[in-house]
Amino acid sequence: MVSSSHEAMHRIFQEDPRIFTRTFKRLGIPFPDTxxxxxxxxDLTEIKPLERRVDTLLQFDTADGGSYLLAVESQGKKDPDKHGSWAYYTSYLYAKYNLPTLLLVVCQDESTSRWAETPFHIGVPYWHSLTVRPLVLGPHNVPLITDPEAAAEDIPLAAFAAITHGKHRQPDIMLKALATALETADDDMADLFRELTELGLGSIGPAARIWKDLMAIPTHFFRSETSQRLRDEGREKGLEEGREEGREEGRAEGRAQQSVKNILLVLRTRDIAITEAERERLVECTDENLLDLWFSRAITADRGEEIFLPPAEAVGHVEADT
Incomplete structure (x- = not known):
């Protein structure tokens, strides 16, 4: 069963794919501008019943006219069977798309990160037919972001760093910096990365408890002078954008459209099908509370119809399954 941490670790790359090149430029690998x-x-399934599915697949078109594929895998623990899967992903994608293919493994555990970044070989000791060398992001190389101003400059990276370091001994400073930075973001971005961070940190452990507490209390209790300025600037910018966009109805419609896009992205990522009638109902919905409910269900539902059940029926369905 896919965990919420697993889902959040690779979904950040769907929300902001360019985080990949920004992060590795910081680590000294000069990928070209996207x-x-x-x-x-x-879906990388080739012959049934064998099914292989990569967590996230992105195609980057670069400023120099080239393109490459990036397969993103979220790995929670060491698993020697993954070596065969990763070799398959890389070879199959190269054969299918005829594009340079990279494999990125994201981890929350340092020992798993070290294991994943070790090149592995297919062949015999004296001749390697294939060597797979994943790129890895984990606690050993993703920088801690503890300054609210730095977090506000790149909120997707700050959220990814917070999830990656979710098992850190003292996560409070990092999480406070992210919470403060989210106060400067527009509502849609703030809501999305609050949700992804909560999913990524899971439901137990010190970091999860701290994050829930931070989301339940006003952030001005720990806001620094710098981050207060960032928040004020963010509000100022929001007011200006609001004047340009027009009436509140237009802004609400824009938020609803973004929520619909987020739900469709989750459904596509999890390979959950919905009917044309359900899709039409989703696209035409402007009730933000209802869209929030559907988004939370889309993350865990096994079938499309579960997302649109009335609340009473949804509760009964869950109890029946358990």
Whole structure:
């Protein structure tokens, strides 16, 4: 069963794919500037009943006219069987798309990160037919972001760093910096990365408890002078944008459209099908509370119809399954 941490670790790359090149530039690997990113199908099934599905698949088009694929895998623990899967992903994608293919493994555990980044070989000791060398992001190389101003400059990276370091001995400073930075973001971005951070940190452990507490109390209790300025600037910017966009109805419609896009992205990522009638109902919905409910259900539902059940029926369905 896919965990919420697993889901959040790779979903951040769907929300902001360019975080990949920004992060590795900080680590000294000069990937070319990206001019476009697309989302090829993640289903790598070739012959049934064998099914292989990569967590996230991105195509980067670069400023120098080239393109490459990035397969993102979230790995929670050491698993020697993954070596065969990763070799398959890399080879199959290269054969299918005829594009350079990279494998990125994201981890929350340092020993798993070290294990994943060790190149592994297919062949015999004196001749390697294939060597797979994943790129890895984990606690050993993702920087801690503890300054609210730095977090506000790159909120997706700050959220990814917070999830990656979720098992850190003292996560409070890092999480406070992220919470403060989210106060400077527009509502849609703030809501999305609050949700992803909560999913990524899970439901138990010190970091999860601290994050829930931070989301339940006003952030001015720990806001620094710098981050207060960032918040004020963010509000100022929001007012200006609001005047340009027009009436509140227009802003609400824009938020609803973004919520619909987020739900459809989750459904596509989890390979959950919905009917045309359900899709039409989703696209035409403007009730933000209802869209929030559907989004939370989309993360855990096994079938499309579960997302749109009335609350009473949804509760009964869950109890019946358990």
């Amino acid at each position: 001019v476009a990113v697309s989302f090829p199908p993640t």
